[in-house]
Amino acid sequence: MIYVQNNNARIAILKEISDTISSTDNPDSITNLVLKLGLDYTTARHGSVLLLDDKGELAVRAARGINPDVIPSIKIKIGEKICGRVAKEKTPLLVRNINTDYRTGRSGNGRYKTDSFICCPILMRDNLLGIINIADKADGTPFTEEELDLIKILAGQTAISLGYARLSAELRSTALKLDERNRAMIDSERSRSEFAAAMSHEFRTPLNSIAGAAYYLKKEKVSPADQKEFARIISAEIKKLTGLLDGVLDFSLLEKEEHILERKVLNFRDVLRELITSKTVKDILARNNISISASCPETLPFMVGEEVRLIQAFTHLIDGIGKYASAGDSIALTAACRNTSIQILMLIKGRRVPETELPFLFDNRSPWTDMNEIKSRLRFYLAKNTIEMHKGSVSVLNAPGGISIEVTFPRHAKEQRDARINELANLLLCFTAETMNLNKCSLMLKDELTGELVIKSAIGFDEDIIRKTRVRTGDNIAGRVAADKKPLLIEDIERHPGVGRKNSLQYTTKSLLSLPIFLNRSVIGVLNLNNKASGLPFDGKDLYFASALTERISRIIEKTLKEDVTDSEFKTAVKNLETLLYAEHQYRKKNGELSTVITGLMRQMRRSEDEISSALYSAAFYDLGLTQIDERILMKPGKLSPVEEKIIKTHPFPSVGLIDYLEGDDSVKNAILHHHERFDGLGYPDGLQGARIPFLSRVLGVADAYTAMTSDRPYRKAFSKKEAKDRIKAGGGKQFDPDIVDAFLEIT
Secondary structure, eight states: OOOOOOOHHHHHHHHHHHHHHOOOOHHHHHHHHHHHHHHHHTTEEEEEEEEEETTSOEEEEEEEEEOOTTTTGEOOTSSHHHHHHHHHHHEEEEESOOOTTTOOOOOOSSSSSSSSSEEEEEEEEEEEEEEEEEEETTOOOOOOOOHHHHHHHHHHHHHHHHHHHHHHHHHHHHHHHHHHHHHHHHHHHOOOOOOHHHHHHHHHHHHHHHHHHHHHTTTTOHHHHHHHHHHHHHHHHHHHHHHHHHHHHHHHHHHSSOOOOOEEEEEEHHHHHHHSSSHHHHHHHHHHHHHEEEEEEEEEEOEOEEEHHHHHHHHHHHHHHGGGGTTOOOOEEEEEEEEEEEEEEEETTOOOOOOOGGGGGTOSSOOOOOOOHHEEEEHHHHHHHHHHHOOOOOEEEEEETTTEEEEEEOOOOHHHHHHHHHHHHHHHHHHHHHTTTTTEEEEEETOOOOOEEEEEESSOHHHHHHHOOOOOTTTHHHHHHHHSSSSSEEEEETSTTOOOOOOTTTTTSSSSSEHHHHHHHHEEEEEEEEEEETTOOOHHHHHHHHHHHHHHHHHHHHHHSSSOOHHHHHHHHHHHHHHHHHHHHOOOOOOHHHHHHHHHHHHHOOOOHHHHHHHHHHHTTGGGGGGGGHHHHHTTTSSSOHHEEEEETTHHHHHHHHTTTTTOOOHHHHHHHTTTOOOOOSSSSOOOGGGSSHHHHHHHHHHHHHHHTTTTBTTTTOOOHHHHHHHHHHHTTTTOOOOHHHHHHHOO
């Protein structure tokens, strides 16, 4: 037992806690570090850290001494069981003997060596984040008040780290949004240039007609009939110009708005929160000396839309309606669900819009008398335009209580489902491109009405191609893959049997890989991979990995199409994929030799094709958790401190956590979690020994050690291949599985 005898020792422990859990912003890293520190300080053998999930229940995020198979099913409601009661009361609990402590209301169940435990809430400004449980001291003695104090301190530091982690996640999400907007702006520059060229031609034609008619009218001898005809021409061409000017106005007005982004599933509560806290709205309110209040029920269903556009639309409405407010007024904004629609009401009590203005409030074609009126009408017009783009409606009336603006957005199940699929398709394709280092790829799904393959998401293709591409089953390469229900690897499209066509200029390589996407054994789409950034052709290793990844994509799409996936669960899935994509973007450990060694090992040991695929897939993500650790630790040129070693040894947990949503195969998760176990039982995180270590973990262990030894590190130069082989051989039966070592020596 570690017994804190003086303040110096206590300060040392506090410093270790702070240094350790402040080194990462990943919740899985934080919770596992916290648990290890708690167990180390109290010499306990069992424990867990539970965090609140999206449903408000406590779910296990880190555990020791609990059967891994039952962890996913552990969900504790606030107020239930001992843990739930501690969460509800937000008060730490130290139990020296569960059999005699009346507060527990239960007796021991024999699972633990002792009947003493600590249960401590993790609180941030009195808001519950989770619970730390510590039980079963190694020496059999009960826990002490001093140990409870340490766990309370640990819980406090955990709350700070989790708060920082959430902030980091929000910043990453914001960065992704900004990146999307930037890409949209770049694309729109091209559209603007094309529009300007087209308008130049369109304006020139009527102007030439007017100029010609005016020229003849200037002549002295023009018959009345000709005068009438030339006047008709001028009148007609002026109408054309008016229409063109309206078109230019519409285009320029919309260009002043944020550029159109892809529609996504949105929580209107988030839209409303960002709206009323935005600097633009605050400036509008300050300028008019008015205020705003908002009410939105937590049960409000999600909607489909473009967040930026919606915020701008309501900003325009607030700005426009402010004209009719007086100093001190307040705009009351309320949102509610009405059967199959979402309704938003804006009300200024006791005010009215002049009856002469009311019919023209949203009409940009009505006569304008001054610049202020022009600006006001434009705001309402832009808001109406955006709302109608979302298939909604907007109206204004002088209600008994004051000026009332009503905005209604219909909710369609199919539209919501399509938006979910589109959002996931974009994330999954970006992740595929990142993991395989691709410059061009696309994800196609079948149109429900025609059965044709259409592009749902693409990278590196022109918008025109994305919009127009439709492929029937059996046609072209994607159609053949859909018809044959099996992947197609082409190393050279100009020489491949049955294809043999000239490579298109839009592709920088002649190689491609297309794989079918399944739903209940039926093909519903195709994943097309092109243009490896390296310029190399696709090979068998790419096929193995892409096949495994496509299986996961198929599973996610199938899960998303189910009706029982709630809006909250879907948004959690999106956040998980965004976090995974960000981590993959940061991941540097993409060693081509690693996949070569693993493929050779698996074939040498006569493993099945599916096992080879799983091994290569696992190898792509097994050290992804290193991206969640402070770069200064990873790049440290000298020996790691004990605290830094603890931090490094937690990286398998975030590796598993990052791929959790993507991965439905527990064997892959276990392979990643245990790839640092040693054959002699001295490894981590669980000290597994011999055959208890998953086979894929043992393979990864050898391949990882070899590629690490033959690569430069901040603290040493690379070993020669011979020296690395000798070290692997010497580690047989100790660090490594001797059978896998023998196979390794055969292939190297």
